[in-house]
Amino acid sequence: MTTLDVDRLLALLRDPNVESQEIATLAGVPREEAGRASRLLLGLSRAKPEEIATLPPPLAAALCRASLVAGRADVLAALAGHSGKEVAKEAKRSLHVLRSRGVAVPEPPRAPAVAPAAPAEPPLPAYASAIDGQGERAVWLPRNVPGKGIEVAQAVVSDVRGLVELQVGLLGRKEWRAFAKGLVERGATMGVGEIDRARARSLVAAARALNDASGQRVPEGADLWLAQLGPAAPLADPAARFPPLAEEEEREAVAASAKLHDLPLFRGWLADEGYLREVAAKLDEVGVSPLYIDDRQRAEQMARVVANAVDAYFDEGRRRRHASRLLAVAEHLEARGDVAHARSAAATARALVAGAPPHAVPFARLLVEKAFPLAPGPGEPAGAPPSPGAPPLIVTPR
Incomplete structure (x- = not known):
């Protein structure tokens, strides 16, 4: 704004016959601010510097000019730090004029020194177990709560039922470090x-997102907790991470898939417990049936029952679920440097999806076969399936 503009605006503010709306239009400010500037100008000898400093820049510049005439060095010093460039320039010029006249003027307020920003605290690590044969895994997600400690959320998730459990507890930092160390050490065999x-x-x-369709009850407070975390990105398709191998390598990777059951992560993988009990009942029938004349015939029939049970077990849904679980474990194995077993798990997943017998x-065969000893001792049942699963990973925070 030029000097003429400031003088003209100041004259309008002083003229009792000029409406505040006319001033507002000229200055491009709200009418209420124009009225406030007129009142401050009328009582300029008593006006507080901070009141004038909060005026819009054109009005503050006009009152800055008036403050020079009134000798209000305190107002000029306050306006010298105004965010409006023209206002600050006008105030500094006016202060210089007062100094040249021998008037003692206060130093303009200095901008407060900016305190160095505290170094950003690295985000706390999250943890998860590898998925098990029933499609479940545990997830631990910590969050720093200033002044209180570390909030630790422990969830059990299922690829069939959805969010099964959620516990949220508060730990001190030292407790959290011990807790995280214990998680990794105690959960090593389960891929934590x-x-x-x-x-x-x-x-x-x-x-x-699966709970509504599965009918699984949502843990209390889970939706609120998830909302506080904010939106989550969709999970990437693990199949994209494992493209098919060359034909011969693919065949060899599938052929070697029995060795996966030797890994701690797969030792608890079995067919569904209810299905295994049905197979066990059929084996019991063979074990006591008089149709077989010797142990060799009986053992052969038991082997046929188990072989048929393998093919019958893998309907379309189970093929898809086991393939998805195998790919999830393949990701886990690859991340830990076990490339050979990761390739075998991924190739097996592709074979199941492609419809391989x-x-x-x-x-796939061992998911049923390893549940049943085909040569039971005298008086022993033909096959009582072991209980699948592993000890719970959830640790209650102390």
Whole structure:
């Protein structure tokens, strides 16, 4: 704004015959601010510097000019730090004029020194177990709560039922470090390890999306907790990470899939417990049937029952679920440097999806076969399936 503009605006503010709306239009400010500026100008000798400093820049510049005439050095000093460039320039010029006249003027307020920003605290690591044969895994997601400690959320998620459990507790920092160390040490055989925080959030959110369809009760407070975390990115398709191998390598990877059951992660993998009990009942019938004249015939029939059970077990839904679980474990194995077993797990998943006969996939066959000893001792049942699953990973925070 030029000097003429400031003088003209100041004259309008002083003229009692000029409406505040006319001043507002000229200055491009709200009418209420124009009226406030007129009142401050009328009582300029008593006006507080901070009141004038809060006026819009054109009005503040006009009152700055008036403050020079009135000798209000305190107002000029306050306006010298105004965010409006023209206002600050006008105030500094006016202060210079007062100094040249021998008037003692206060120093303009200095901008407060900017305190160095505290170094950003690295995000706390999240943890998860590898998925098990029933499609469940545990996820731990910590969050720093200033002044209180570390909030730790422990979730159990299922690829069939959804979000099964959620516990949220508060730990001190020292307790959290001990807790995280114990998780990794105690959960080593179940593949507990550090994962990306965003992935941990996505795992829980994806599981929650299944609850409505599965009918699984949503844990109390889970929806509120998820809302506080914010939106989660969709999980990437693990199949894209494992493209098919060359034909011969693919065949060899599937043929070697029985060795997967030797890994701690797969030792608890079995067919569904209810299905295994049905197979066990059929084996019991063979064990006591008078139709077989010797143990060799009886054992052969038991082997046929188990072989038929393998093919019957893998309907379309089970093929898809086991393939998805195998790919999830393949990701886990690859991340830990076990490339050979990761390739075998991924190739087995592709074989199941492609419709390969289950009895021709060693890994699939063993999901049923390893539950039943085919040569029971005298008086022993033909096959009582072991209880699948593993000890719970959830640890209650102390």
